[in-house]
Amino acid sequence: MPRLEVVLAERSYGIEIGAGSWAERIARTPNLKSPLAVVVTNPTVHALHGAALEAALWPAFKRVEVREVPDGESSKHWPCVSWLCEELASMGAGRDVLLVALGGGVIGDLTGFVASIYMRGVRFLQVPTTLLAQVDSSVGGKTGINLPQGKNLVGAFHQPAAVWADSTVLGTLPAREYAAGLAEVIKYGPIADLAFFEWLEANMPRLVARDPQAIGVAVRRSCEIKAAIVAMDEREDGIRAVLNFGHTFGHGLERGLGYGALLHGEAVGIGMLMATRLSVAHLGLDNSYLDRLERLLAAAGLPTEVQGWSPQQLLAWMRTDKKAVAGAIRYVVIPKWGEAALASVADEAVLQVLDDTVRAMRG
Numbered sequence: 001m002p003r004l005e006v007v008l009a010e011r012s013y014g015i016e017i018g019a020g021s022w023a024e025r026i027a028r029t030p031n032l033k034s035p036l037a038v039v040v041t042n043p044t045v046h047a048l049h050g051a052a053l054e055a056a057l058w059p060a061f062k063r064v065e066v067r068e069v070p071d072g073e074s075s076k077h078w079p080c081v082s083w084l085c086e087e088l089a090s091m092g093a094g095r096d097v098l099l100v101a102l103g104g105g106v107i108g109d110l111t112g113f114v115a116s117i118y119m120r121g122v123r124f125l126q127v128p129t130t131l132l133a134q135v136d137s138s139v140g141g142k143t144g145i146n147l148p149q150g151k152n153l154v155g156a157f158h159q160p161a162a163v164w165a166d167s168t169v170l171g172t173l174p175a176r177e178y179a180a181g182l183a184e185v186i187k188y189g190p191i192a193d194l195a196f197f198e199w200l201e202a203n204m205p206r207l208v209a210r211d212p213q214a215i216g217v218a219v220r221r222s223c224e225i226k227a228a229i230v231a232m233d234e235r236e237d238g239i240r241a242v243l244n245f246g247h248t249f250g251h252g253l254e255r256g257l258g259y260g261a262l263l264h265g266e267a268v269g270i271g272m273l274m275a276t277r278l279s280v281a282h283l284g285l286d287n288s289y290l291d292r293l294e295r296l297l298a299a300a301g302l303p304t305e306v307q308g309w310s311p312q313q314l315l316a317w318m319r320t321d322k323k324a325v326a327g328a329i330r331y332v333v334i335p336k337w338g339e340a341a342l343a344s345v346a347d348e349a350v351l352q353v354l355d356d357t358v359r360a361m362r363g
């Protein structure tokens, strides 16, 4: 089974990719020793994949507890954090507890955040069950919750003890959720790897058909790129911000239109088109990349347009972006396809690009 390593100054951890038994993974992962494992999941994932994981955890831990939060983005909020912390305290969990995040990015972000603050920090294991979580959210230690004012406005950098990305669990993922994960896979091409983008163009039909070999390549390359960037800049002082390509616009749309109107990956896909349009207009990027990105997103089954916003509204929704400095929003742009940069762009220029987007969406 392929294994990658996230190499960080103080602690490194492995990412196991592919099909394999949970019991073997437990045996192979040395830093999991704990008297108590607490699986955090939701009813959907628990019903599908909880039993197999728990059966493997029982022989390895003296005690295994399971806590479910409701399915969906709305669980990334304070009440779930406080409920989970109080549940941990009530069951007598000490600093040696191991939290196990079984689910998609919502469960991973929430569980990781609880792990970062409970008793000032305990260990957690990422068991990502969506494609998005396997290629992005389970790796790199960004954890957190949303506020009414914006996405992920409260959180912490807290790295997992390990990541177990089992490809077999993706078989039960609904098509729309699978496509949303492909958006974050596509992201790695423009920001870091032109050859990977070209591979995705050639292999998207195989990925959509969930060809296991193609999924393996996509998950592995995505994790390699993310792990390398995180190793250079764990706390997003600089280069890590490129992983936010499409997110300034995307997070604005996600929150502004109401969570659930667009999935995170769908919003990021449309946001990448906006950021690419910005790069064409202001950095001289060749317009052909905009067409190629749009075709690739469509081939992945992702929306390339959305209604219900105006340029002024979207700009207002983007104001809480964490990359803003002294009130000025900074954008991840692509001066050369395969290499990203950060740029401050005047609001007037952004509004012009958004006007063009609205016109393009109306056809």
Ligand SMILES: NC(=O)c1ccc[n+]([C@@H]2O[C@H](COP(=O)([O-])OP(=O)(O)OC[C@H]3O[C@@H](n4cnc5c(N)ncnc54)[C@H](O)[C@@H]3O)[C@@H](O)[C@H]2O)c1
Residues within 6 Å of the ligand: 042, 044, 045, 048, 071, 072, 073, 076, 103, 104, 105, 106, 107, 109, 129, 130, 131, 132, 133, 136, 137, 138, 139, 140, 141, 142, 143, 151, 152, 169, 170, 171, 172, 173, 174, 177, 180, 181, 264, 265
């Ligand atoms: N921390 C990071 O670096 C990072 C990176 C990207 C995204 N995110 C966050 O991740 C979240 C999105 O994650 P997501 O797309 O995984 O959404 P999600 O966690 O809501 O999962 C999507 C849906 O799929 C269901 N599901 C999960 N696994 C399944 C399976 N194997 N079979 C059937 N159904 C399954 C879930 O119950 C849910 O309904 C957003 O909150 C986003 O902000 C974080």
Ligand SMILES: O=C(O)C(=O)C[C@@H](O)[C@H](O)[C@H](O)COP(=O)(O)O
Residues within 6 Å of the ligand: 136, 140, 142, 151, 152, 184, 236, 240, 241, 243, 244, 247, 322
């Ligand atoms: O890991 C990162 O760094 C990312 O930016 C990955 C993103 O795909 C992810 O959506 C992340 O949660 C966004 O973080 P934020 O800091 O913009 O809230």
Ligand SMILES: [Zn+2]
Residues within 6 Å of the ligand: 136, 184, 247, 264, 268
């Ligand atoms: Zn994202």
